[in-house]
Amino acid sequence: MDFEKLTINERKIIVGIDFGTTYSGVAWAETQRPDRRVAITSWPISQTAREGESSDKVPTKLRYPSSGDLYTRSNVEWGFTIPITAPTDQVIEWFKLDLDPSLQSMGSSVSNVAARGGRNVDQLVTDYITALGEHLTYTLREKLGEGVVKSTPLEFIVTVPAIWSDLAKDKTKQACQRATSALGTKTPIHLISEPEAAAIYALHGLDPHGLKIGDSFVICDAGGGTVDLISYTITNLKPILEVQEATPGTGALCGSTFLNMRFAKFLKAKLGKEEGFDDEVLAEAMEKFEKTIKRQYALNAPPNETYTVPVGGLANNRELGISRGRYALKGSDLQSIFEPVVAEVIKLVKEQISASNVPIRAVLLVGGFGASNYLKERLRAAVPSKIQIMQPPNAWLAVVQGAVMKGLAQSAPDSLTMVKVQNRKARKHYGTEWRTRYDEKLHGHLRAKRHWCGLDGCWKVYTMEWFIKRGDPVSENQPYVTSFVWTGPVSAGRIRKIKMDVYADRTPREAPIARDDNVNLLVHVEADVSHIPENQLGRRKGNDGELYYELNCKIEAVYLSASTQYTLLFNNQRYNSVTAEYV
Structure with missing residues (x-):
């Protein structure tokens, strides 16, 4: 998921998408001409007229064909193609806010439920970004020519509100992946937080x-x-x-x-x-x-x-x-x-x-x-x-311009002087929950939750291991590594998956010793180890005489602007077969 370092002959078109609540913006630049960032300012006004409305951004609105008509991708109206006289009960707007229910957003009260025809927010976002992508493709062909567009890979930098939950950010990314595959391309998609993108643009100016x-x-x-x-x-x-x-x-x-x-x-x-x-x-x-x-x-x-x-x-x-x-x-x-x-x-x-x-x-x-x-x-x-x-001038375009600048700086780092964000501050405590040897002095308040461990022949209790505390500096270049031992009785069959739950606590308090109601599950991280030969899986005889698998593992987490990347380290090897499912 990290950006590859490019040689200049590996041309790319970097596309910034500012998917907004009321308006959305698109800008792009070629890696070999990074000083020329172009914002799209001409938008379709009907299904047939490919351009006509001049505006820095396009309304984040959708209108589906009425229930009697056959629904196809091509007859969904969006942005300026929706007539201003369209009945308000047919127009869907402000649906972006439904991506993050944790903010108790205005939700369904503003995003017209009747006009949705049973479509959920993921479908709406996918349809809207697909329409944006189609217009982007049309614009690039007009400006650069069919040949260049066909032969040059695209890379998308999509902006998300920093206050969003990780789930909402992940849902945005997935909708963008569905939208780009609908356009027939497999395009890398990276997220950046909106204020960070805006800062890169504004501080640069x-x-x-x-x-x-x-x-x-x-x-x-x-x-x-x-x-x-x-x-x-x-x-x-x-x-x-x-x-x-x-x-x-x-x-x-x-x-x-x-x-x-x-x-x-x-x-x-x-x-x-x-x-x-x-x-x-x-x-x-x-x-x-x-x-x-x-x-x-x-x-x-x-x-x-x-x-x-x-x-x-x-x-x-x-x-x-x-x-x-x-x-x-x-x-x-x-x-x-x-x-x-x-x-x-x-x-x-x-x-x-x-x-x-x-x-x-x-x-x-x-x-x-x-x-x-x-x-x-x-x-x-x-x-x-x-x-x-x-x-700053063009404040309305700051976010989308900053997104393109971020993408250029990552793809062609030597090409242009940019603003670099060295460190961010963690917005919450991040950690995992593991079993630890019960100690009456430390864990007396957890006495009722202790349980016997046959492998080590002692009482154990679940406690939190925090690898980042709220306010800690977090750098993209500095991965966070958590070591842990994964065990399981050999009698239960070979270990195929190693699972880990990452928790977050966004309250301003000190990080607690054990999980409570304010510590929320953030993501399930799962690594497939079924391809590792059986004889490489360590074993140990437990105090109870049983044979146990014992795998010394590490999980590496890299915190980017608006997303996290997980890697499993086992036997000095890196396994990127880690899937992270946000909750």
Whole structure:
């Protein structure tokens, strides 16, 4: 799963995919021309027109043919191919949030269940990313020619929220694998956390003359559904900018999707009883809010300023503020829509600043919501004045551009000066559970759980062995190795599989001695050893006279930006036949 080091004749096209809650972006670059990163900005507007809508990103929306029509991949509408006038009960949006039920996301309440026709979130994500992939293939053929595209392998870097569970990240990766195989290719897919991708782009764009080793920055990646925060300290400036995480990342569900929901609720309460108000009117008003009002609204706007919302077909009503098919939205109403969501983001930023334990020089706002003028001004007023609030140019594309930069740096490391993340901070304790000799002093509170071990002729008890503690520095270049002994009675038949459960504890407490309700199963790791000759499996006679297998093994875990890679080490050999199933 790690990136191979390339010679330059092994050309590759690196593709970044920012699969977002409300909008998604795609960018790409060729390894031999790494300074030319191209974002796709032209999108299909119908099943036949391959391009037409110009936008940095495309809506993360799907619409399936009605129940009477035959469903095929080609008649699923997505992005801009869904007409704005399509009834809202047929359009599926915000389904990305359903990938991580552990966040108690808005779930089915926002992601239209009726329009799904029984499809689960994995199917929706696969269909959407397949559509993105088809358009990517079309675009690459147009720009580079059929021959180049056929002969050059692709590599995908897909971004995921850092606050997601490992299961949600793994589900995203699997959906991408299904989507690329639907395109007829076997493409390597790597995950990177959204704030890390944004940081690579944003820090790369800073004025190098003003930077010093030891400077620290908070990156606030405010997107549609999630807001992720992370702090970095500069550890090296030359030959490349190297940074390390200053504190474990934080985040929450408080992206700009929640502004849209609050606006829709406000409009329904205000105008919902008026004759002619229907889904179509609401959809056009939402479009204006999404594309214009939300992005223009600023804190210093005059309090009596009004914003025009189209409400075609509604009768003039001076009292309500409707005139000639337009509704005048007051600035004070807009502030009441914005404020609770913005307050939540500010709270997260302030917590991140105080948790960093290092002086923060600036907060870099990226992501679609990060481009909001109102959010910037409110943040400016909420944090100490010595901390700069910065919005890098093209903040909406920061995540997808950073993903491409990460892929290029890994595939062709000598080709381009990039930002390198040396160390990350573990967001939780990671460990495994093993049997250990019972010791009354250490394990007295576990006395009821002890059991007799025939092999060693003593009492044993299950305890946790933590190989990473929350806040520990974690490096991609530094694997974590856990040694253990796998035993089993020979009478039960030869050992075919070695299994290991990895647990995680995300509470801020000290890592506990034994597993309790806050220690959750993270992943089953299983290694197939059935091909190892029987005579290489160690044996030992137990205290009870029985013969036992005894295998001295190690599991090596490498923690990458948004995924983990496991390898079994046995008899000085590496076995990559390890399957990891997330729960």
